[in-house]
Amino acid sequence: MGRITEYYHATSLEDAFAKAKQLGPVAAYVGGGVELVLRRNPEITVLIDLSRCGLDYITAAREGIEIGSQTTLTTISRSADIRQYAGGSLSWWAGHIAHNNLRDMITVGGVIGRNQPWNDVVPHLVALGAQVRLFDGAERITPLAGYIEAKQPGIIIKGVLLPAGNAGSNGFLWRFTRTLQDISTLHFSALVSSDGKLMTAANLVFAGRPGHTALYPGLSEELVGKSLSHETFARVAEMAPDLVEVGTDLRATGEFRRELVRAAIVNLEEHMTGVAQ
Amino acid sequence: MTISIAVNTVERSFDVQPDEVLLDVLRREGYLEVKGSCHAGDCGACTVLLDGRPVASCLTLVAKVDGHAVTTVRGIGDQAHPHVLQEAFVKNGATQCGYCAPGAITSAKALLDENPDPTEEEIRLAMDSNYCRCTGYEQQVEAVLDAAAQLRKEHKK
Ligand SMILES: Cc1cc2nc3c(=O)[nH]c(=O)nc-3n(C[C@H](O)[C@H](O)[C@H](O)COP(=O)(O)OP(=O)(O)OC[C@H]3O[C@@H](n4cnc5c(N)ncnc54)[C@H](O)[C@@H]3O)c2cc1C
Ligand code: FES
Ligand code: FES
Numbered sequence: 001m002g003r004i005t006e007y008y009h010a011t012s013l014e015d016a017f018a019k020a021k022q023l024g025p026v027a028a029y030v031g032g033g034v035e036l037v038l039r040r041n042p043e044i045t046v047l048i049d050l051s052r053c054g055l056d057y058i059t060a061a062r063e064g065i066e067i068g069s070q071t072t073l074t075t076i077s078r079s080a081d082i083r084q085y086a087g088g089s090l091s092w093w094a095g096h097i098a099h100n101n102l103r104d105m106i107t108v109g110g111v112i113g114r115n116q117p118w119n120d121v122v123p124h125l126v127a128l129g130a131q132v133r134l135f136d137g138a139e140r141i142t143p144l145a146g147y148i149e150a151k152q153p154g155i156i157i158k159g160v161l162l163p164a165g166n167a168g169s170n171g172f173l174w175r176f177t178r179t180l181q182d183i184s185t186l187h188f189s190a191l192v193s194s195d196g197k198l199m200t201a202a203n204l205v206f207a208g209r210p211g212h213t214a215l216y217p218g219l220s221e222e223l224v225g226k227s228l229s230h231e232t233f234a235r236v237a238e239m240a241p242d243l244v245e246v247g248t249d250l251r252a253t254g255e256f257r258r259e260l261v262r263a264a265i266v267n268l269e270e271h272m273t274g275v276a277q
Numbered sequence: 278m279t280i281s282i283a284v285n286t287v288e289r290s291f292d293v294q295p296d297e298v299l300l301d302v303l304r305r306e307g308y309l310e311v312k313g314s315c316h317a318g319d320c321g322a323c324t325v326l327l328d329g330r331p332v333a334s335c336l337t338l339v340a341k342v343d344g345h346a347v348t349t350v351r352g353i354g355d356q357a358h359p360h361v362l363q364e365a366f367v368k369n370g371a372t373q374c375g376y377c378a379p380g381a382i383t384s385a386k387a388l389l390d391e392n393p394d395p396t397e398e399e400i401r402l403a404m405d406s407n408y409c410r411c412t413g414y415e416q417q418v419e420a421v422l423d424a425a426a427q428l429r430k431e432h433k434k
Contacts, residue, residue, distance in 0.1 A: 003296070004294070005295065006295055007278065007296075009343075030338065030341065033337065033341055034318060034333075037298060037335075037338060038317060038318065038336060047338070047340075051341065095402075098318075099321065099333070099406030100321075100384055100402065100403050100405050100406045100407075101331040101333045101380075101384065101406040102318055102336070102406065104327070104330040105337065
């Protein structure tokens with residue numbers, strides 16, 4: 001954010017999109033504004049506020065739960081519907097990441113809009129199989145995993161959809177950090193379904209590698225149709241460090257991250273089988 | 278641009294720049310009880326209540342607050358009429374240099390308004406943004422437990 005010359009309170013999605021289209025890259029939508037204030041991108045001169053566009057909602061329907069993009073982490077953490085979804089992992093983490101005086105500011109739209117490599121919410125939403133409802137004059141729905149790969153500027157994130165089909169699965173999230181408040185050296189999110197004996201579906205996601213969120217379908221497939229046994233997880237823990245692309249940065253070496261990848265799968269085993277390794 | 282904010286229940290109009298943050302405007306307008314330190318959302322010194330919820334005023338775009346209500350620590354209580362929480366901070370040695378106290382008390386107030394009987398863990402979570410370099414946090418937790426107990430007693434009367 002450079003020299004801001006205008007703060008525009010949009011009154012509807014149509015109004016916000018028209019304004020952004022007219023201004024091009026100098027305009028930015030405001031979620032909680034946390035990142036925009038902190039980073040102050042010099043190209044941006046107009047802020048388009050979305051708080052009066054009716055995007056602060058959580059609705060539960062047959063297809064699943066939809067979270068409006070202006071919904072804050074605190075609101076997500078308190079939603080009874082989200083608390084029951086996939087074992088309540090999203091709700092718990094939304095109430096514990098960042099700080100108490102930011103959780104009422106940070107919006108789910110702003111989190112997706114920024115998507116830092118060490119972000120905690122986006123990888124977990126990807127693991128949960130979330131889709132995004134976008135607005136660019138008309139509405140369309142697309143998988144979040146695809147959207148973050150090919151984000152198009154100017155498009156408004158209207159909401160995030162958690163599919164009903166995953167509601168009964170187990171969601172997991174581990175952020176490997178040096179201190180409680182630190183950003184992740186490695187982030188691991190997972191969604192696993194089982195019938196008590198066999199795993200019937202799995203989504204394994206790593207972030208903070210230090211690269212961005214990545215879904216590992218090949219690795220996930222290694223769990224599907226397999227028994228909930230030590231042998232299954234031990235095999236995946238053996239192969240995962242070679243499959244997950246990790247690198248070195250100031251926070252950790254690639255070697256250290258590879259060990260964390262292995263530890264992440266061991267954690268998953270403990271939670272899925274109830275047996276500590 | 279001109280915006281309206283109810284600060285400590287008094288309706289005020291402010292001329293602000295579109296990229297100013299709430300902390301800077303409050304301090305410029307004389308609300309010096311709101312402290313700034315890291316200006317990056319990390320320390321909690323600048324915490325105020327926005328419509329009753331704690332926010333880091335250093336990262337809050339002031340234009341976003343137009344039409345809303347802000348409470349500073351002075352709106353919670355002042356020297357003439359201290360709030361039970363403020364008295365408990367003093368009584369329990371929860372303030373030494375005092376720089377963190379406005380933010381810490383504000384976060385604690387938001388918690389007690391919703392949860393009159395919090396556990397220690399809930400207090401730590403509700404104040405996890407409020408860094409204190411002097412007291413070591415234990416006394417602050419004690420102070421909030423103490424204030425909560427007193428408020429419950431007062432409520433029963
Ligand atoms: C001290 C501190 C600690 C933090 N800790 C954590 C943590 O533990 N875990 C974690 O995951 N994150 C953490 N964060 C990061 C935080 O999640 C991001 O800064 C997040 O982007 C803030 O959300 P916001 O709503 O304020 O975003 P904004 O600043 O409003 O927006 C961010 C970006 O998204 C765009 N945008 C916003 N809404 C929309 C929309 N509806 N459609 C399209 N684009 C949109 C904006 O234009 C901007 O480019 C922390 C941040 C701070 C300052
Ligand atoms: S000054 Fe706002 S959090 Fe530190
Ligand atoms: S009393 Fe000095 S920082 Fe808390």
